[in-house]
Amino acid sequence: MATRLMTPPSSSSTNFSPSSSFNNEAKLFTRFISRSRKSCLSTWVSQIHSKMNAKKHFRLKSSNGHPLNAVSLHYDGKPIAKENIESPGKERQSILISEAEKGESTLSITVVGASGDLAKKKIFPALFALFYEDCLPENFTVFGYARTKLTDEELRNMISKTLTCRIDKRENCEDKMDQFLKRCFYQAGQYNSEEHFSELDKKLKEKEDGKLSNRLFYLSVPPNIFVDVVRCASCSAASANGWTRVIVEKPFGRDSESSGELTRCLKQYLNEDQIFRIDHYLGKELVENLSVLRFSNLVFEPLWSRNYIRNVQLIFSEDFGTEGRGGYFDNYGIIRDIMQNHLLQILALFAMETPVSLDAEDIRNEKVKVLRSMKPLQLEDVIVGQYKGHSKGGRSYPAYTDDPMVPNDSLTPTFAAAALFINNARWDGIPFLMKAGKALHTKRAEIRVQFRHVPGNLYKRNFGTDLDKATNELVLRVQPDEAIYLKINNKVPGLGMRLDRSDLNLLYRARYRKEIPDAYERLLLDAIEGERRLFIRSDELDAAWALFTPLLKELEEKKIVPELYPYGSRGPVGAHYLAAKHNVRWGDLGNEMYE
Numbered sequence: 001m002a003t004r005l006m007t008p009p010s011s012s013s014t015n016f017s018p019s020s021s022f023n024n025e026a027k028l029f030t031r032f033i034s035r036s037r038k039s040c041l042s043t044w045v046s047q048i049h050s051k052m053n054a055k056k057h058f059r060l061k062s063s064n065g066h067p068l069n070a071v072s073l074h075y076d077g078k079p080i081a082k083e084n085i086e087s088p089g090k091e092r093q094s095i096l097i098s099e100a101e102k103g104e105s106t107l108s109i110t111v112v113g114a115s116g117d118l119a120k121k122k123i124f125p126a127l128f129a130l131f132y133e134d135c136l137p138e139n140f141t142v143f144g145y146a147r148t149k150l151t152d153e154e155l156r157n158m159i160s161k162t163l164t165c166r167i168d169k170r171e172n173c174e175d176k177m178d179q180f181l182k183r184c185f186y187q188a189g190q191y192n193s194e195e196h197f198s199e200l201d202k203k204l205k206e207k208e209d210g211k212l213s214n215r216l217f218y219l220s221v222p223p224n225i226f227v228d229v230v231r232c233a234s235c236s237a238a239s240a241n242g243w244t245r246v247i248v249e250k251p252f253g254r255d256s257e258s259s260g261e262l263t264r265c266l267k268q269y270l271n272e273d274q275i276f277r278i279d280h281y282l283g284k285e286l287v288e289n290l291s292v293l294r295f296s297n298l299v300f301e302p303l304w305s306r307n308y309i310r311n312v313q314l315i316f317s318e319d320f321g322t323e324g325r326g327g328y329f330d331n332y333g334i335i336r337d338i339m340q341n342h343l344l345q346i347l348a349l350f351a352m353e354t355p356v357s358l359d360a361e362d363i364r365n366e367k368v369k370v371l372r373s374m375k376p377l378q379l380e381d382v383i384v385g386q387y388k389g390h391s392k393g394g395r396s397y398p399a400y401t402d403d404p405m406v407p408n409d410s411l412t413p414t415f416a417a418a419a420l421f422i423n424n425a426r427w428d429g430i431p432f433l434m435k436a437g438k439a440l441h442t443k444r445a446e447i448r449v450q451f452r453h454v455p456g457n458l459y460k461r462n463f464g465t466d467l468d469k470a471t472n473e474l475v476l477r478v479q480p481d482e483a484i485y486l487k488i489n490n491k492v493p494g495l496g497m498r499l500d501r502s503d504l505n506l507l508y509r510a511r512y513r514k515e516i517p518d519a520y521e522r523l524l525l526d527a528i529e530g531e532r533r534l535f536i537r538s539d540e541l542d543a544a545w546a547l548f549t550p551l552l553k554e555l556e557e558k559k560i561v562p563e564l565y566p567y568g569s570r571g572p573v574g575a576h577y578l579a580a581k582h583n584v585r586w587g588d589l590g591n592e593m594y595e
């Protein structure tokens with residue numbers, strides 16, 4: 001029978017109630033008994049006793065910065081209970097945590113799929129950056145796990161090549177890298193072999209040296225392997241006495257049914273609060289800042305509605321094609337790859353009502369309300385495109401279908417634009433336009449907010465004929481070269497009265513000397529700290545798929561042929577017609593100051 005990764009209530013950072021008492025703890029503990037393996041319980045009871053005697057505090061590291069999450073776990077020198085909201089509808093569990101746990105506990109991070117592209121490119125470098133910044137606990141170990149046969153030394157060689165990405169010019173980088181690499185180990189194994197995961201467990205235990213063990217598994221493997229890994233890790237490599245969490249990479253299914261099935265299978269082995277579904281766009285600095293900008297500046301929030309905003313644009317473009325990932329991409333396409341997750345998540349954050357607090361559940365409750373209020377997507381509100389080969393300046397660029405992993409007659413869109421609507425009082429009738437494409441002329445991700453005309457504008461005649469160009473526009477450039485700028489109308493200095501378009505510009509590299517951490521650093525740190533705010537809850541995922549699945553089915557059933565656009569161009573003209581239909585002009589096509 002399959003065992004579950006559900007371990008004793010974990011030390012996740014959520015809020016606590018000072019009035020919670022040990023009695024509550026005992027009650028919840030009794031409830032917990034009914035669904036835990038007995039072998040875990042005696043260990044846990046002894047942990048509670050040892051935790052009760054502990055007194056030290058620990059430092060907040062997760063990205064929330066919200067005092068409720070950061071709070072000390074002791075009250076008047078006595079241990080107090082900490083509420084852990086697992087997921088909506090589930091019982092609240094109270095848990096005792098203490099600094100002693102931090103000091104005496106170990107953290108093991110296992111990167112499953114360690115030989116892969118994402119692990120090398122993002123996960124190991126992010127872990128190193130966290131180590132460099134002193135954000136990892138004292139006792140941590142990193143394990144790579146994959147089928148490829150590697151020794152510890154070979155893993156270290158492999159990852160050392162990419163570790164330097166943002167830290168390399170810093171002080172003591174080499175020393176730090178050596179120290180980090182000494183903490184990295186490797187276990188080769190099959191993804192569906194409990195025996196091989198038992199071997200991993202043995203090695204993890206050696207490193208944990210009898211201390212309380214917290215284990216994080218990062219599933220950096222193709223999605224068809226997720227469930228096997230979770231099953232094997234659950235049966236053979238879950239922590240016996242600390243928490244066990246699993247970060248799951250996208251794609252979380254390819255439609256409502258497959259996503260529901262994946263969630264159902266994962267939940268055979270995991271509680272919802274052990275599953276960290278990553279959407280790395282939520283870890284990007286400017287996306288994080290969206291709520292700060294809105295909720296902590298008086299000048300924005302009053303304007304944040306249909307009364308002042310004409311349309312919102314969420315734009316993603318890459319100046320390269322699917323090179324090397326054609327096999328994956330052809331099964332998903334740009335709508336699943338970018339829109340259903342990254343852009344929709346930004347939309348939900350952008351449009352949500354003020355959450356009760358900054359706690360993960362409060363924020364995710366608001367996001368899910370937005371997603372569930374969305375008008376069903378119609379085929380006529382979407383256009384799709386696919387890049388074709390193109391020669392420019394003596395160089396030739398491939399068509400999407402030139403990829404050997406892509407069928408010649410593939411109809412998979414590499415570009416899509418869509419108009420979405422939120423049927424609620426705040427946003428009724430306001431188009432949220434999304435545009436996402438590969439092999440376009442530029443690499444960029446941005447949020448554009450176009451405001452309405454100034455009623456009865458006294459300076460109307462000073463703008464020339466194009467009044468539309470004279471409306472305010474707020475741009476959050478997520479990447480590259482992070483910036484927030486507001487387009488305003490301004491008097492050109494001089495004796496006459498001529499107005500022009502200027503920008504109030506907050507260019508991050510000019511304002512902040514600090515490097516911007518990679519999204520994966522923030523997200524890994526949050527998963528370690530148990531901060532779930534930036535991870536996708538299962539009901540959010542369901543709502544996101546419910547919005548896109550009918551459209552995706554229709555596109556596929558009707559075999560809608562994508563409009564071809566040349567590699568390196570601005571995409572299909574259909575995107576302009578779509579915008580025009582909703583009385584919108586794409587903001588990224590104007591004369592941008594920072595293009």
Ligand SMILES: NC(=O)C1=CN([C@@H]2O[C@H](COP(=O)(O)OP(=O)(O)OC[C@H]3O[C@@H](n4cnc5c(N)ncnc54)[C@H](OP(=O)(O)O)[C@@H]3O)[C@@H](O)[C@H]2O)C=CC1
Pocket residue numbers: 113114115116117118119146147148191219220221222223225249250251328
């Ligand atoms: N790469 C990226 O930029 C991004 C990736 N993702 C997601 O992250 C996850 C990992 O991505 P990425 O590293 O690119 O993936 P890879 O295709 O590089 O796969 C990772 C590892 O999984 C193993 N693997 C690959 N294919 C199979 C297979 N068919 N059966 C069994 N094992 C296999 C391989 O290891 P071995 O053979 O050694 O076992 C491989 O090194 C995926 O879910 C992907 O969709 C999400 C966002 C961006």
Ligand SMILES: O=C1O[C@H](COP(=O)(O)O)[C@@H](O)[C@H](O)[C@H]1O
Pocket residue numbers: 280318337338445
């Ligand atoms: O999730 C994905 O994101 C990347 C783009 O991420 P970025 O952080 O480099 O903007 C995209 O290339 C990939 O297709 C998609 O799966």
